[in-house]
Amino acid sequence: IPAGLHISVPHAGLDMINELAGKLVGVTFILILEHVAIAKSFGRINDYKITESQEFIAIGLTNTVGSFFHAYPATGSFSRTAIKSKSGVRTPLAGIFSGILVIIAIYSTSMFYYIPDAALAAVIIHAVLDLVARPTYIKQLWKIQFWDFMVFLVGVLVTFFVTVEIGIYASTALALVVLLIRIARPRFDALGRLPLKTKNGETTKYAY
Numbered sequence: 001i002p003a004g005l006h007i008s009v010p011h012a013g014l015d016m017i018n019e020l021a022g023k024l025v026g027v028t029f030i031l032i033l034e035h036v037a038i039a040k041s042f043g044r045i046n047d048y049k050i051t052e053s054q055e056f057i058a059i060g061l062t063n064t065v066g067s068f069f070h071a072y073p074a075t076g077s078f079s080r081t082a083i084k085s086k087s088g089v090r091t092p093l094a095g096i097f098s099g100i101l102v103i104i105a106i107y108s109t110s111m112f113y114y115i116p117d118a119a120l121a122a123v124i125i126h127a128v129l130d131l132v133a134r135p136t137y138i139k140q141l142w143k144i145q146f147w148d149f150m151v152f153l154v155g156v157l158v159t160f161f162v163t164v165e166i167g168i169y170a171s172t173a174l175a176l177v178v179l180l181i182r183i184a185r186p187r188f189d190a191l192g193r194l195p196l197k198t199k200n201g202e203t204t205k206y207a208y
Helices: 014-046 052-069 078-086 094-106 117-131 135-144 146-161 164-184
Strands: 194-197 203-207
Touching: 014 052, 014 078, 014 164, 078 094, 078 117, 135 146, 146 164
Parallel strands: none
Antiparallel strands: 194 203
16 A cells, blocks of 8 residues: 555546446445444444434545545444444544544554554454344344344345345345335224213213
């Protein structure tokens, strides 16, 4: 990786558009799903609520600015977010310090060359252990909502045996089918007035 920032105005010709057109939808879909999944996971762990539209704006602005620095498509990271959560980060101010460290790393790539991959892997694995679904959570999902469990199972199996991209598509498609079935056959309680009659057959009042 070349050191330093390489700033230039992005140029997208017809050849590049034709080459990447088929992948843009998949990449965008994965970026959004991964980012929202990370935000919701840590919102549940740390007891705070997220706003999806605000996250979408953040992704859009980040990637728009990043295109002027030859950056790859950016989104949230499970490993880095887990490390920050374990470190006690609670405000966006931590992003400033992360950015400073990234800038230092960009100009010091040769110094990080000799860090063993095993050391980096150990830090990441330790940080993301809390994100792995526990057997108790899977059992609870099975008892509460069978179809949500099936979406979870399809996503895990297809991702494991095929690819991450196909796993996301398969689980999302199944979730949409389940949603359409629930919309087509909703659970409801009928409300109305029932006449209450006396022994003589006269209606005196109505029950709701």
